[in-house]
Amino acid sequence: MQLVRGLHNLRPHHRGCVATIGNFDGVHRGHQAILARLRERAAELGVPSCVVIFEPQPREFFAPDTAPVRLTRLRDKLELLAAAGVDRVLCLAFNRRLRELSAAEFVNTVLVNGLGVQHLEVGDDFRFGCDRAGDFGFLQQAGLANGFTVEEAATVQLDGLRVSSTGVRNALGLADFTLAEALLGRPFQIAGRVLHGQKLGRQLGAPTANIQLKRKRVPLTGVYLVxxxxxxxxxxxxxxxxxxxxxKSDGLAHLEVHLLDYAGDLYGRHLGVTFHRKLRDEQRFASLDELKAAIAADIAAARASWPGNHFQ
Known part of the structure; x- marks a missing residue:
């Protein structure tokens, strides 16, 4: 899969594609349905498939402190899109200049002059342009005027529940990993590189892998079976x-993992941590002795959960 960062990096050979646009946070089963249709239409027309995403995501630009917590970082999202068979990703910097584009200007700049789109797949709730003035009807008219077709993706439902990034976040908030997995089409995972930390885990009898998150907010907090x-x-x-x-906290989210009976060196490795069950909420302890006792209990609970039942 090819990654193109910014309109300025588009070249003539990038013109001509079947495209879709969105955040694709989590790349859940609803997104996967759009991507499957994208691949089908690209194969029919004999052109590459292209996903247009934004960095930061628009709501993060407008309200960084209250925007929805991301399910996937950019790196993880790109890996999932590649695994879904996408040929190309155009990642646009969402900044003031892009934010001020009208819907018509966005179509002309990005879809027509930039990508030369032949067909566009969009979600049923897709809005774009300054003040979100562009919608499916607008795209249909723009397609008629500029020679591309537009198809609206149907909502994917699971037992009557609309599959969405919000639904996944809600499931994670309730520690319902069975529902989260059903909506995502895979177990929920957070990935990152193992860095040197404070080495406090060793003092507490439980050495941990300190995994870099590169974000202030995460969709989970607490202690989990992983x-x-x-x-x-x-x-x-x-x-x-x-x-x-x-x-002593820096105010940022951290992920620290203790692997049962593992004694190797993990520093520098990129690991994916799969979450299975919540053991308890994150707590403040009055002393390191209390913290040490709680960690020992967490490890005992994790060990008891493993044999013969695979986290069920």
Whole structure:
């Protein structure tokens, strides 16, 4: 899959494609349905498939402190899009200049002059342009005027529940990982690189992998039963994700994972942590001894959950 960052990096050979536009946060089953149709139409027309995304996501630009928490970082999103068979991603910087484009200007600048779109797939709730003035009807008229077709993707439902990024966030907030997995089409996972931390876990009898998150807010907080696939083997463990209120905190979210019975060096490795069950909320402890006892109990709970039942 090819990544093009910014309109200024589009070249003549990028023109001519079937495209879709959106945040694609989580790349859930609703997104996957759009991408499947995108691939079909691209194959029919004999052109590449292209997904247009924004960085930051528009609501993060307008209200960074209250925007929905991301399910996937950009790196994870790109990996999921590649796995879904997308040929090309155009990542647009969402800034004031882009925000001020009218719907007509966006169509002309991005879709017509930039990508030379032949067909466009959009979600049923897609809005775009300054003040979100553009909608499906507007795109249909623009397509007629500029020689591309537009198709509106049908809503994907699961047992009567609309599949959406919001639905996934709500499921995670309730620690309903079964529902989250059903909506995503895969278990929920957070990935990152293992960095050197404060080494406090060793002092507490539970060495942890400190995984870099590169974001202030995460869709989960607390202590969880998790697993990591490492060199072809699945390692169960306990993970704390949050701001670590019992130690000196930098105010950022951290993910710390203790792998049961693992003694190797993980520094520098990029790991994916799969979440299975919530063990408890994140707590502030009055002393390191209390924290140590709680961590020991968390590890015992994780160990008891593993044999023979695969997290059920």
């Amino acid at each position: 697993s990591i696939e490492l060199d072809g083997q699945v390692w169960p463990g306990a993970a704390n994700i949050g701001v670590r209120p019992s130690v």
